[in-house]
Amino acid sequence: MAEKKVGGAGLRGQSAGETALCTVGKSGTGLTYRGYDMTELAENAKFEEVAYLLAYNKLPNQAELDQYIAKIKSLRGLPDALKTVLENIPADAHPMDVIRTGCSMLGNLEEEKDFSEQTDKIDRMVAVFPSIICYWYKFSHEGVRIETATDDDSVGGHFLHMLRGEKPNDVHTAVMSASLILYAEHEFNASTFAARVCASTLSDIHSCVTGAIGTLRGPLHGGANEAAMEMIQDWKSPDEAEEKMMEMLKRKEKIMGFGHAVYTVSDPRNAVIKKWSEKLAADVGDTTLYPVSVRCEEVMWREKKLFCNADFFHASAYHFMGIPTKLFTPIFVMSRVTGWTAHIMEQRSNNRIIRPNADYVGPDPRPVPPIEDRD
Ligand SMILES: CC(=O)SCCNC(=O)CCNC(=O)[C@H](O)C(C)(C)COP(=O)(O)OP(=O)(O)OC[C@H]1O[C@@H](n2cnc3c(N)ncnc32)[C@H](O)[C@@H]1OP(=O)(O)O
Numbered sequence: 429m430a431e432k433k434v435g436g437a438g439l440r441g442q443s444a445g446e447t448a449l450c451t452v453g454k455s456g457t458g459l460t461y462r463g464y465d466m467t468e469l470a471e472n473a474k475f476e477e478v479a480y481l482l483a484y485n486k487l488p489n490q491a492e493l494d495q496y497i498a499k500i501k502s503l504r505g506l507p508d509a510l511k512t513v514l515e516n517i518p519a520d521a522h523p524m525d526v527i528r529t530g531c532s533m534l535g536n537l538e539e540e541k542d543f544s545e546q547t548d549k550i551d552r553m554v555a556v557f558p559s560i561i562c563y564w565y566k567f568s569h570e571g572v573r574i575e576t577a578t579d580d581d582s583v584g585g586h587f588l589h590m591l592r593g594e595k596p597n598d599v600h601t602a603v604m605s606a607s608l609i610l611y612a613e614h615e616f617n618a619s620t621f622a623a624r625v626c627a628s629t630l631s632d633i634h635s636c637v638t639g640a641i642g643t644l645r646g647p648l649h650g651g652a653n654e655a656a657m658e659m660i661q662d663w664k665s666p667d668e669a670e671e672k673m674m675e676m677l678k679r680k681e682k683i684m685g686f687g688h689a690v691y692t693v694s695d696p697r698n699a700v701i702k703k704w705s706e707k708l709a710a711d712v713g714d715t716t717l718y719p720v721s722v723r724c725e726e727v728m729w730r731e732k733k734l735f736c737n738a739d740f741f742h743a744s745a746y747h748f749m750g751i752p753t754k755l756f757t758p759i760f761v762m763s764r765v766t767g768w769t770a771h772i773m774e775q776r777s778n779n780r781i782i783r784p785n786a787d788y789v790g791p792d793p794r795p796v797p798p799i800e801d802r803d
């Protein structure tokens with residue numbers, strides 16, 4: 429890919445503040461959470477360890493992890509008033525709108541009255557977001573009121589259990605854990621920045637996260653995993669995929685799941701999720717979607733020097749686990765809530781309201797004409 433243009437539109441390449449949470453695209457390790465390499469975490473840790481690291485600023489020892497998991501498990505229940513709201517959202521609503529509303533409603537029912545409550549509110553959101561998504565999905569699509577308080581130790585296992593009505597196998601639990609680790613934190617991406625802007629006004633934590641969810645929803649950000657799936661699902665062979673992609677490139681269309689605002693050579697999360705996608709493809713006997721995805725990757729690199737970002741191989745990996753496409757981005761929320769809330773705490777700990785200037789490009793000062801003289 430060509431050298432990135434810095435400055436100007438999109439604030440590209442400019443520093444907008446300090447963080448001790450994450451590095452993105454630095455030479456060597458690529459992506460680190462509080463100094464730990466993301467790939468190493470995805471290989472050796474559970475998502476709950478990373479969630480703890482982001483919230484409590486240390487990797488937990490065994491006793492701390494056990495206590496944290498027990499706390500998360502105890503916080504999965506939904507208040508009746510929230511269930512009622514979820515039951516009133518139609519089946520054709522977008523699940524990102526559902527989780528946005530769910531988070532906002534939670535803020536009404538369990539308001540953060542003082543910042544000293546922030547870590548408890550964070551643990552509650554980590555525990556309850558999968559419940560919100562699955563409760564609405566099962567009620568609106570199957571008319572079933574599910575029990576959301578499962579005894580699964582992991583957030584990803586809890587999610588798959590509620591979705592399928594049975595405990596997932598070890599491979600699927602491991603894929604979910606790795607996936608949630610990959611998505612957990614990414615410095616000043618758009619949704620995190622939105623959360624920090626909101627936090628900088630000293631607003632409550634549910635407002636900050638609600639705004640972040642709305643920002644993640646778009647196809648240029650978290651929504652790209654769903655958009656990528658919708659693009660590749662009908663292609664029946666790698667040759668057809670290549671032909672269709674070449675047509676899209678000729679029409680100068682954006683291809684979802686490729687490119688990045690910061691990385692220039694590769695997104696280190698892709699290697700991890702691609703490997704899981706390959707394994708899941710073999711497990712389900714897929715001979716189409718994975719080879720189609722690999723061809724897309726080859727074509728984009730050959731034609732545009734654009735690489736897969738975190739989202740592209742998530743599409744096939746989630747699909748192989750039987751997850752409905754429209755739930756892909758809400759899974760991102762289940763994970764990124766840990767990063768957003770760590771940034772909210774960091775912003776609060778050294779706050780100044782975020783309020784940049786704008787370069788004015790409008791008309792020179794002019795008189796207000798009487799209404800009868802206007803076009
Ligand atoms: C988890 C995440 O949020 S990762 C991002 C998920 N988003 C996507 O996958 C959406 C598709 N990708 C994109 O739209 C972009 O690559 C973004 C939004 C991620 C980054 O945007 P930018 O930093 O503005 O892109 P960048 O400056 O690198 O673009 C350089 C050139 O490549 C083109 N380009 C970038 N991404 C793509 C793409 N996916 N498909 C086709 N062309 C692309 C741009 O149009 C631009 O062309 P131009 O110079 O002729 O205008």
Ligand SMILES: O=C([O-])CC(=O)C(=O)O
Pocket residue numbers: 611613614616617618649689690737738
């Ligand atoms: O950093 C970004 O701009 C987008 C991204 O990859 C993420 O939020 O995970």
